[in-house]
Amino acid sequence: MAAEARLPGFPVDRANTTGREPLGDPEEIPELSEVDCPDQLRETIETLMDRYPDKDSSEGYKSAAIPALWAVQRTYGWCTPQGIRQAAAVMRVTPAYLESVASFYDLLRQSPAGNHQVLVCTNISCWMRGADGLLDAFCREAGADRDLAGHGGAVSADGEILVSGFECMGSCDLAPMASIDERYFGPLDEGDAETVIEQLRRGEDPVPAKALSERDLPGGDRESDDERVTSDKGPNR
Amino acid sequence: MSGETVDRAGAVKETRVLLRHAQDPAMATIDGYRSYGGYETLERTLRDQEPDEIVNELEDSGLRGRGGAGFPMGKKVSFLPRGSQAKYLCCNADESEPGAFKDRELIQRNPHQLIEGIVISAFSGEIGHAFIFIRGEYDQQADILDRAVAEAYEAGYLGRNILGSGYDLELVVHRGAGAYICGEETALLDALEGKRGNPRLKPPFPAVQGLYGGPTLINNVETLSNVPHVVANGAEWFRSFGTEQSPGTKVVSISGCVGRPGNYEVELGVNLRDFVFSLGGGMLEGRELKALYPGGSSSPVLTADEIDLPYSFEAMAEAGSMLGSGSIIVADDSVSIPHMALRTARFYHHESCGKCSPCREGTNWTVKMLERVVRGEATPMDLDIISSVQQNIIGHCLCVLGDSMAMPVGAMVKKYREEFEQVIAAGAMQGFPGEAGREAQADGSAAGDPDAGPEAAERVRLVGRPLPEGPQEVTHG
Ligand SMILES: Cc1cc2nc3c(=O)[nH]c(=O)nc-3n(C[C@H](O)[C@H](O)[C@H](O)COP(=O)(O)O)c2cc1C
Ligand code: SF4
Ligand code: FES
Numbered sequence: 011m012a013a014e015a016r017l018p019g020f021p022v023d024r025a026n027t028t029g030r031e032p033l034g035d036p037e038e039i040p041e042l043s044e045v046d047c048p049d050q051l052r053e054t055i056e057t058l059m060d061r062y063p064d065k066d067s068s069e070g071y072k073s074a075a076i077p078a079l080w081a082v083q084r085t086y087g088w089c090t091p092q093g094i095r096q097a098a099a100v101m102r103v104t105p106a107y108l109e110s111v112a113s114f115y116d117l118l119r120q121s122p123a124g125n126h127q128v129l130v131c132t133n134i135s136c137w138m139r140g141a142d143g144l145l146d147a148f149c150r151e152a153g154a155d156r157d158l159a160g161h162g163g164a165v166s167a168d169g170e171i172l173v174s175g176f177e178c179m180g181s182c183d184l185a186p187m188a189s190i191d192e193r194y195f196g197p198l199d200e201g202d203a204e205t206v207i208e209q210l211r212r213g214e215d216p217v218p219a220k221a222l223s224e225r226d227l228p229g230g231d232r233e234s235d236d237e238r239v240t241s242d243k244g245p246n247r
Numbered sequence: 248m249s250g251e252t253v254d255r256a257g258a259v260k261e262t263r264v265l266l267r268h269a270q271d272p273a274m275a276t277i278d279g280y281r282s283y284g285g286y287e288t289l290e291r292t293l294r295d296q297e298p299d300e301i302v303n304e305l306e307d308s309g310l311r312g313r314g315g316a317g318f319p320m321g322k323k324v325s326f327l328p329r330g331s332q333a334k335y336l337c338c339n340a341d342e343s344e345p346g347a348f349k350d351r352e353l354i355q356r357n358p359h360q361l362i363e364g365i366v367i368s369a370f371s372g373e374i375g376h377a378f379i380f381i382r383g384e385y386d387q388q389a390d391i392l393d394r395a396v397a398e399a400y401e402a403g404y405l406g407r408n409i410l411g412s413g414y415d416l417e418l419v420v421h422r423g424a425g426a427y428i429c430g431e432e433t434a435l436l437d438a439l440e441g442k443r444g445n446p447r448l449k450p451p452f453p454a455v456q457g458l459y460g461g462p463t464l465i466n467n468v469e470t471l472s473n474v475p476h477v478v479a480n481g482a483e484w485f486r487s488f489g490t491e492q493s494p495g496t497k498v499v500s501i502s503g504c505v506g507r508p509g510n511y512e513v514e515l516g517v518n519l520r521d522f523v524f525s526l527g528g529g530m531l532e533g534r535e536l537k538a539l540y541p542g543g544s545s546s547p548v549l550t551a552d553e554i555d556l557p558y559s560f561e562a563m564a565e566a567g568s569m570l571g572s573g574s575i576i577v578a579d580d581s582v583s584i585p586h587m588a589l590r591t592a593r594f595y596h597h598e599s600c601g602k603c604s605p606c607r608e609g610t611n612w613t614v615k616m617l618e619r620v621v622r623g624e625a626t627p628m629d630l631d632i633i634s635s636v637q638q639n640i641i642g643h644c645l646c647v648l649g650d651s652m653a654m655p656v657g658a659m660v661k662k663y664r665e666e667f668e669q670v671i672a673a674g675a676m677q678g679f680p681g682e683a684g685r686e687a688q689a690d691g692s693a694a695g696d697p698d699a700g701p702e703a704a705e706r707v708r709l710v711g712r713p714l715p716e717g718p719q720e721v722t723h724g
Contacts, residue, residue: 061419063333063376064440064459075441076424080383114443115424117383129384133345134544134590135502135576177427177594178345178544179384182502182576183509192386223387227352228509229526231270234263238487244479245360246267247284 033091036106040099047096054081055100072103075111079118088119116176124165124172126210128152129189132160132175135182139197144186147203148173171210181222194222255524259517262488264496265472266512269356275391277398280359286404288479289363292370293412301371305474307482309494313349314339314430314467315545315571317493317560320474326454327372327462334374335458337439337465338365340381340388341423341430344651345544345594346574349498350468352510354381354388357472358395362418364474366404369416372464376417380435383424392420427598431646432465433457434600445600446646467572469498489515493559497573501527504534504579516557523554523577534579538663542571544591545651547658548578567658584663585670586711588656589617595652606649609640613656620667621710623674630667634660670709 034040042052055078059065062073078101082093089112091105098105112118130136130145149156149164154173158164163174181187184196190206195217198206206216218224239246263269273279280286292301306321327334338361342350354361361379369377379396381389396418399405407415421439423429429438433447436458457463473495477485486494493515499522502508506528513522519541523529530536536551541558547568556562563570578587596610616633619625637657640649660667 063417072441073439076438077422080422080424111441111443115383115426117425132590133594134540134587135346135508137590138503138578138582177597178343178347180342180348180351180382182346182348182500182574185502185508189384192384194387223355227266227270227356228507229261229511232261233267234261236262238484239262239264239267241480241484242284244288244475245280245283245285245363246264246476246479 033095034105036109037104039102039104040095042099045092045096045099047099048085051081051085051093051096052100055097059101072101072107074101075103075108076115076118079108079112079115083118087125088121088123119163119172122165122169123163124170126170126191127172127174127189128206128210129174129176129179130159131177131179131181131185131187131189133178133182135178136185136187139185140199141186143200144188144198144203145173145175147200148188148207151204151207171207183228184222184225190216195220196222255521255529258521258525259513261511261526262496262514263512264476264488265353265360265469265498266356266510269352274357275355275359275395277359277395277402280357285359285475286363286402288475289366289404290410292367292478293410293414298371298373301367301478304478304482305368305371308477308485309482309492310470310473310477310485311493311495311560312467313469313473313497313573315344315543317570320466320470323454323466324368324372324464326452327374327464328455329373331373333376333459333461334372335461335463336365336369336372336374336377337432337435337458337463338377338379338468338471339430339432339435339465340379340385340468341427341435342385342468342572343382343427343430343598344572344574345591346500346502346540346576347543347572348500348502349510349573351385351388353468353472353498354385355391358392359399360472360475361392361468362395362399362404364471365418366409366416367474367478368464368466368471370414374464375415377419378439378458379418379420380429380439381420381422382429383422386422389420389422396420427594428600428646428648431648434646435465436463443600445602446648448645490557490559490561492561493570497558497570499558500572500574501577502575503539503577504531504582505529505577506531513558516559516562519549519554519556519558519575522558523575527575527577530577530579534581536577537580537582538578538584538587538659540574540576540655541566542569543574544576544594544655545569545647546571547654548662550662583621583670583709583711584659584666585617585620585709588659589614589621591655591659592617592652595648599648603644603649605640605643606645606652609636609649610652612636613652617656620670620674623670623710625671625674627668627671629671630660630664673709 058074058077064071064073078097082097086093094108095105098108132141149159152166152171152173154164154166159173160175165172181194187196209216268274302324310320311317365377405418426444428434429444431446434444438444453463489495496512497515498512511526538548540546560570592613596614599606599610601607637653640653
């Protein structure tokens with residue numbers, strides 16, 4: 011799904027242009043009765059709003075904006091214009107406001123994002139350990155456009171799997187690593203890419219042996235014998 | 248393994264305080280944590296101590312912030328106005344700097360240590376609302392925190408009238424959604440308030456006017472995780488670890504071209520080279536050390552000859568770099584420094600919030616110029632332009648994201664100028680990978696294997712894999 015320039019002759023900003031239009035008037039707070047918001051989504055957002063101290067503020071309460079957009083994304087798979095209107099109606103903010111927040115954050119997707127998401131880190135440590143090849147392999151196996159994957163994400167031809175190059179995800183010890191459906195795996199080789207894509211298509215858990223949660227501290231379970239840390243005070247026992 | 252590794256194996260040992268018992272999976276549960284003495288410090292503090300006593304203890308301990316700037320934690324608490332007005336604590340768990348992954352380990356293995364640290368710190372600042380701002384990518388870790396916070400509420404360590412002391416504290420886990428800049432403390436406040444994460448002008452500093460306009464204490468996960476230990480054992484005990492100016496232990500993340508990447512907790516002040524070659528596992532088979540970032544991707548790189556230093560805030564600063572978040576990224580002789588500079592710049596370009604011109608434009612042009620270098624289309628003059636762009640970014644921005652690119656990129660161009668020049672000369676002489684390389688690919692001769700042929704091999708040796716055509720990659724993150 012390549013984006014097209016809106017004005018002939020102008021370059022396409024492939025990072026940001028998703029061809030997405032807001033629904034209705036983005037500057038007006040929609041009424042709850044107009045937006046057909048599922049009860050569960052409404053309740054989730056209301057609970058979220060209650061957690062923040064600005065819930066009673068006169069300026070309106072916006073602190074729940076990011077968690078509410080997460081809730082929209084978990085309900086619809088991405089931040090759909092309709093979902094944004096529903097969240098805006100519950101939060102009493104304009105859809106334009108939520109659009110502006112959603113567009114700032116990379117994990118909030120503003121176009122369809124498939125049923126599975128594979129984010130491949132291509133930052134320094136992972137790059138050193140072969141991340142570019144790994145991203146190529148995931149694109150190849152999933153049938154996702156490599157060029158788009160390097161510019162914000164590409165959904166496979168069958169609409170199932172989103173593959174995206176990504177910045178450092180804070181697991182450089184797993185390099186090269188990927189976040190697959192919000193869980194970390196690594197180190198992955200190009201063969202793993204094939205396995206992962208097959209497993210995702212079959213609905214299985216991907217490469218369980220390479221999960222971050224399976225990883226021990228690299229220094230093993232050797233405890234310090236230093237007398238200073240074996241005192242019996244506080245959590246040092 | 249190289250001889251160096253063998254010689255230095257065992258030269259540095261771990262001193263696990265924060266990661267003590269971390270290998271025990273029970274540590275992530277409230278019962279496990281309590282079985283090792285967890286929450287006893289909080290109970291004693293609330294029963295027997297005054298907020299001021301704790302602030303003094305923290306100040307005396309010399310505990311410095313572990314999130315990047317190394318500012319003394321106790322001092323930050325003491326800047327907060329006293330009294331019962333609405334004040335806030337924000338734990339910074341955004342951890343998005345390339346190379347850093349220590350907070351992930353601390354949260355995953357020992358979430359209650361962090362919660363205990365937050366409650367004690369909040370009590371010392373008479374704060375009633377606390378937040379943990381965790382990056383959206385850390386979904387698994389945020390789930391662990393959610394569970395731990397619920398356990399702590401259940402056990403009466405959070406909420407109203409904690410342990411019958413009359414002290415109230417609410418703690419909310421707030422997930423971000425993928426933006427490095429939200430780690431900057433004032434951008435974090437905006438993100439918490441439900442806005443786009445743009446840094447604010449300082450002053451006013453958050454201690455005076457922060458979240459919702461109230462005085463706010465912002466500290467890193469590791470800083471706060473240290474608090475129960477400092478309060479339990481005292482400032483003098485804490486100072487028995489580390490150096491005079493950098494007391495304590497540090498969870499150090501090491502990654503890149505090393506044998507055993509991961510998190511190791513050591514006393515501050517251990518020898519950096521020994522650390523890399525002992526705990527870090529040394530170089531990969533047949534490789535040699537070329538350069539390293541001592542404190543995450545924002546720190547100026549050190550060459551292989553510059554690392555016989557104590558790993559402390561002061562020694563790193565003296566060497567013209569910084570300890571930052573304590574994340575070491577190691578490059579061996581297979582790594583192209585110009586390409587590494589490009590990867591580094593690309594990250595900051597993508598993450599720049601765009602509020603100030605030197606950062607927004609400077610990161611963009613630096614990426615474009617480094618791409619020219621790597622594509623073999625640059626001239627030697629470009630190196631001077633790159634350097635001058637970096638100099639003009641430093642100190643001219645609202646937050647230090649711009650500097651965070653300018654410092655490492657500037658250092659790479661300065662310290663590895665010969666390599667940059669070599670790459671430029673090779674590109675000019677052979678017309679690669681610019682024209683010749685592209686024509687070859689266009690007529691299909693090298694299709695499928697852009698790395699084939701002797702010319703390409705030389706290019707790969709110098710700058711790594713060819714870049715894709717078209718505009719620069721903008722990976723998300
Ligand atoms: C661009 C930028 C990103 C930052 N990212 C983080 C981060 O991810 N985690 C963190 O603890 N501090 C980060 N910091 C530092 C914070 O602004 C702040 O200094 C720190 O959280 C204070 O905590 P400490 O005193 O305990 O270190 C960042 C700073 C900047 C300028
Ligand atoms: S330095 Fe960069 S990231 Fe920081 S405020 Fe300015 S434009 Fe934004
Ligand atoms: S560089 Fe890939 S996770 Fe950090």
